[in-house]
Amino acid sequence: MEKNDVILELINVNKSFDGSIVVENLNLSVQKGEFVTFLGPSGCGKTTTLRMIAGLEMPDSGQILLNGMDIAQLPPHKRPLNTVFQRYALFPHLDVYDNIAFGLKLKKVSYQTTNKQGNVITKTRKYTKDEIDAKVKKALKIVDLESFECRNVTTLSGGQQQRVAIARAIVNEPEILLLDEPLGALDLKMRKEMQLELKEMHKKLGITFIYVTHDQEEALTMSDRIVVIEDGVIQQIGTPLDIYNEPANAFVADFIGESNIYVGTMIGPQKVRFLGTTWDCVDDFEINEKVDVVVRPEDIIIHSPNEGKVKAKIVNKIFKGIHYQFTAMVGNNEVLIQSTVDHPVGQDISLTIEPDLIQIMKREYTANIYEDAYINKNNEVVFAGASWACDVTQLVEGATLDEKGYFITPNGKKYDLDDIDVIATIDMKDIEISDNLEEGNITGQIIQMVWKGDHYQLIIRTEDEEDFIVDTEWTWNESDTVSISIDSSKIKLKLKADLSKYEI
Amino acid sequence: MVKRPNTRKIVAKSYLYLILFLMYLPILVLIVFSFTKSVELGVWTGFSLQLYKDLFANDSLMKAIGNTVLIAFVSAVVSTLLGTMGAVGTFYARRRYKKAVETATQLPVVNAEIVMALSLAVLFKSLNLSYTFWTLLIGHVVLTVAFVYLNVKPKLVQMDASIYEAALDLGATPWYALFKVVLPEILPGIFSGFLLSITLSLDDFVITQYLKEPSFETISTYIQKIVVKHPIPPEVRALSTILFLVVLGAVIAITVYNNKKATKVATMRRK
Numbered sequence: 001m002e003k004n005d006v007i008l009e010l011i012n013v014n015k016s017f018d019g020s021i022v023v024e025n026l027n028l029s030v031q032k033g034e035f036v037t038f039l040g041p042s043g044c045g046k047t048t049t050l051r052m053i054a055g056l057e058m059p060d061s062g063q064i065l066l067n068g069m070d071i072a073q074l075p076p077h078k079r080p081l082n083t084v085f086q087r088y089a090l091f092p093h094l095d096v097y098d099n100i101a102f103g104l105k106l107k108k109v110s111y112q113t114t115n116k117q118g119n120v121i122t123k124t125r126k127y128t129k130d131e132i133d134a135k136v137k138k139a140l141k142i143v144d145l146e147s148f149e150c151r152n153v154t155t156l157s158g159g160q161q162q163r164v165a166i167a168r169a170i171v172n173e174p175e176i177l178l179l180d181e182p183l184g185a186l187d188l189k190m191r192k193e194m195q196l197e198l199k200e201m202h203k204k205l206g207i208t209f210i211y212v213t214h215d216q217e218e219a220l221t222m223s224d225r226i227v228v229i230e231d232g233v234i235q236q237i238g239t240p241l242d243i244y245n246e247p248a249n250a251f252v253a254d255f256i257g258e259s260n261i262y263v264g265t266m267i268g269p270q271k272v273r274f275l276g277t278t279w280d281c282v283d284d285f286e287i288n289e290k291v292d293v294v295v296r297p298e299d300i301i302i303h304s305p306n307e308g309k310v311k312a313k314i315v316n317k318i319f320k321g322i323h324y325q326f327t328a329m330v331g332n333n334e335v336l337i338q339s340t341v342d343h344p345v346g347q348d349i350s351l352t353i354e355p356d357l358i359q360i361m362k363r364e365y366t367a368n369i370y371e372d373a374y375i376n377k378n379n380e381v382v383f384a385g386a387s388w389a390c391d392v393t394q395l396v397e398g399a400t401l402d403e404k405g406y407f408i409t410p411n412g413k414k415y416d417l418d419d420i421d422v423i424a425t426i427d428m429k430d431i432e433i434s435d436n437l438e439e440g441n442i443t444g445q446i447i448q449m450v451w452k453g454d455h456y457q458l459i460i461r462t463e464d465e466e467d468f469i470v471d472t473e474w475t476w477n478e479s480d481t482v483s484i485s486i487d488s489s490k491i492k493l494k495l496k497a498d499l500s501k502y503e504i
Numbered sequence: 505m506v507k508r509p510n511t512r513k514i515v516a517k518s519y520l521y522l523i524l525f526l527m528y529l530p531i532l533v534l535i536v537f538s539f540t541k542s543v544e545l546g547v548w549t550g551f552s553l554q555l556y557k558d559l560f561a562n563d564s565l566m567k568a569i570g571n572t573v574l575i576a577f578v579s580a581v582v583s584t585l586l587g588t589m590g591a592v593g594t595f596y597a598r599r600r601y602k603k604a605v606e607t608a609t610q611l612p613v614v615n616a617e618i619v620m621a622l623s624l625a626v627l628f629k630s631l632n633l634s635y636t637f638w639t640l641l642i643g644h645v646v647l648t649v650a651f652v653y654l655n656v657k658p659k660l661v662q663m664d665a666s667i668y669e670a671a672l673d674l675g676a677t678p679w680y681a682l683f684k685v686v687l688p689e690i691l692p693g694i695f696s697g698f699l700l701s702i703t704l705s706l707d708d709f710v711i712t713q714y715l716k717e718p719s720f721e722t723i724s725t726y727i728q729k730i731v732v733k734h735p736i737p738p739e740v741r742a743l744s745t746i747l748f749l750v751v752l753g754a755v756i757a758i759t760v761y762n763n764k765k766a767t768k769v770a771t772m773r774r775k
Contacts, residue, residue, distance in 0.1 A: 040509070054673055055672075055673075056669050056673070057673070075672070075678075076669070076672040076673050077672050077673075077674075077675045077677055077678075078677055081673075082673055083669075083673045083675065085666050085669070085670055086666075087666065088664075089666040089667045089670035089671075090665055091670075091671070091685055091688075091690065092664075092667075092689065102671070102674050103674035103675050103678075106674065106675040106676055106680070107675060137689055168674070169674075172674065173676070298659060394712070445760070483690040
C-alpha cells in the first residue's frame with residue numbers, strides 16, 4: 001500500500017439532508033486501478049457518497065482528495081471522473097453516436113507548439129472530428145455495440161442502453177469510473193453477464209472503478225475491495241474473502257451471505273459458550289464477556305445423533321440446487337445448515353463446527369444507555385424525546401417520596417429532583433414494542449433487524465434520530481413503524497449530578 | 505341479435521355528429537355570410553368579395569389587427585421565457601419551494617380575469633404609471649405566464665431528471681447542459697405554451713380594455729368601441745373568417761406533424 005498509489009481519498013466526509021445525517025465521518029482511500037464496491041441496504045448513504053465523489057452533491061464538511069488535490073467543492077464538469085447512472089440517463093434526443101460523443105465534444109486537450117519567438121508553449125484545443133470518430137468507434141467496440149451508431153437510444157433494450165451508458169462514460173478516459181447500481185434495472189441473466197463483462201472491462205481498461213450496489217453477491221463477484229456501509233457509517237472495509245469469512249459485526253454477517261448469529265459468552269481462553277455447549281474457538285476476548293458468534297451454514301457438519309458436539313433435530317428442508325438447506329433446532333435456537341447430503345425432516349442429528357470457522361465479534365450493543373437523561377417535575381425520566389414513568393427512589397438506597405413528590409433520603413433530607421441529570425439504562429429485552437401506535441410513549445421506525453438464533457435484535461429509530469435497541473421474539477418488518485413502551489421498574493437510573501444542589 | 509349493436513352504433517354516431525354540427529354551425533353561417541356585401545346581418549345579396557376588399561381598406565381596423573398581433577406575439581415570447589425558466593427552476597428546486605410555486609401558479613388560471621385586470625389597474629395607478637404599451641404587455645404576460653408553466657411542467661416530469669446531471673458529469677457547464685440536454689426534451693411543452701399564450705392574448709378583451717393606452721386599439725376593443733354607437737361593421741365577418749381559417753390551418757398542421765412523429769417512433773421501436 002504505497003501512499004503514491006492512492007488515487008482517491010475521503011477524509012472525515014459528512015453529509016446530511018434536512019437535518020438527518022446520511023453520511024457520517026467517512027474515511028476511505030482508494031488505490032489506483034482498484035475495483036471498490038460500496039455495499040449496503042437502500043438508504044444507507046452509499047449513493048450519496050458516490051454522488052459526492054462525482055460532484056453532484058457537496059459534502060457538508062470533509063475533504064475529497066483526487067491525486068492529493070481537494071476536489072470536494074469542485075463542480076462536476078471540472079472533475080476528471082465519469083458516472084454510469086442507475087437508470088442510464090441517456091439523452092433521448094441524440095442517437096447512440098452523439099450520446100457517446102457528448103463528452104468528447106466538450107473536452108479540451110492540451111498540446112505543445114512553438115510560437116513566433118521559438119518558445120515551446122502549451123495550448124488547448126478541442127478534439128477533431130476524426131479523433132472523436134475513432135474514440136467513439138473504439139468505445140462501441142468495447143461494449144459490443146458496433147453498427148448501433150445511428151440508432152435512436154429510446155429504441156434500444158435495457159441491456160443495450162446500459163452498454164451505451166458505459167461507453168459514454170469510458171470514452172472520456174476518466175481517472176475513476178463511478179457506477180451507481182448500473183445493473184439494477186436488468187433481469188437476472190443479463191445482470192450476471194454484464195457483471196462478468198464489467199469485470200473484464202475493468203481489467204482491460206485499467207481504470208479505477210467505484211461501484212455501488214445493494215446486491216451482496218454482485219459485490220462479492222466483482223470487487224477487489226468491498227466497503228460495507230450501513231446508516232451512513234462504514235461497517236467494514238476488506239476483500240470479498242475477508243468480509244465473508246471475518247465479518248466485523250453482526251450487521252455485516254447478516255447482510256453478506258446466509259449466517260447463524262448467536263449471543264455467546266466467553267468462558268475461558270479460546271472457549272465460547274453458545275447453543276447450550278462450550279465450543280473451542282480461535283479468538284480471545286475477556287472471560288465472561290458477552291459476544292456475538294457467527295457461523296456460516298456451510299460450515300456446520302451434520303453427524304448421527306451421538307457423534308457430534310450438540311444434539312439437534314431437523315425441522316425444515318429446502319432443496320437449493322447444489323445443496324439442501326436445513327433448519328435444525330438446538331433447544332430454542334434455530335440453526336441454518338447447508339449440506340449436499342439429504343436428511344429427512346424430523347431426523348435427530350448432532351452437529352460439529354471447526355474452531356476456526358466460529359467467528360466471534362465484540363457486541364456492539366449490550367444495553368440502551370442514555371447519558372443525557374433528566375428527571376422532570378412529575379418524577380418521570382426524560383430521554384430520547386419522551387418522558388417515562390420510573391422509580392426514582394432507586395437513586396439513593398432506602399429513599400422514599402413524600403405525598404407531594406419530594407425525594408426523602410434515609411437521613412431525612414428533602415430534595416426536589418426536577419431537572420436533575422441522570423443516566424438511564426434499559427436492558428434490550430425490557431423494551432416492549434407494539435404496532436398500536438397509541439400504546440407506547442414514543443414511536444419509531446425499525447431500521448435494522450438481525451436474527452440471533454432465538455430472537456431478533458432490532459434497532460428502532462425515532463423521528464429525533466434516537467435509537468432503541470430491542471430484543472424480541474416476534475417477527476417485524478424493516479421500516480415498520482412501532483410504538484415503544486418500557487415497564488417503569490425496568491428503567492435503571494444513576495445520578496449524574498450532585499444531589500446536594502437539589503436540597504430544599 | 506346482430507342488429508342491436510348496429511342501431512346502437514348509429515345512434516351514438518349521429519349524436520356525435522349532431523353535437524359537432526351544432527358546434528360548428530354558427531361559424532359556418534358566418535363564413536357563408538362573409539361572402540356577401542349586405543350590411544344587415546343574415547341577408548344574402550349575392551356572392552361578393554367586397555367585405556374582404558373593405559377589410560384591407562379599413563385603416564383603423566388594420567391598425568387594430570397589427571396591434572393585436574404585436575401584443576400577442578411579444579407577450580407570448582416574454583411569457584414563454586419567464587414560464588419556462590420558472591418551470592425548470594422549480595423542477596430542480598427543493599420540495600418546499602416547489603409546492604409553494606405550484607400553488608401560486610394555479611391561482612391565475614382559475615382567477616377571474618376581471619380581478620386580475622382591476623388589481624393591475626389599481627397597482628399601476630397607485631404607482632403613478634400612465635397606461636402605455638408596457639402596462640398592457642405586463643397585463644398580458646400575467647395572464648398567460650401560468651399557462652406556459654403548466655405546459656412545460658409535465659414535460660419536465662416525464663423527462664429523466666438525471667440527464668441534466670449526466671451532462672454535467674460529462675463536462676458540460678450548467679448552461680450548456682440546460683440548453684443542449686434539458687431544452688430539447690421540453691421543447692414541445694414550450695411550443696404549446698407559446699401557442700396557448702398567443703391564443704389567450706389574441707382574444708383577450710378585459711385586461712386589454714383596462715390597461716391599454718386610450719389611443720391603442722386591438723381587434724376586440726376596436727369592435728367594442730364601434731358597436732357602442734354603430735352596427736357591427738360588416739368587414740369583421742371577413743376578418744373572423746380569416747382568423748378562423750388561420751387557426752384551423754395551424755391546428756391541422758400541428759396534428760399532422762405529431763401523428764407523423766408518433767408513427768416514426770413506433771416503426772423505429774418495431775425495428
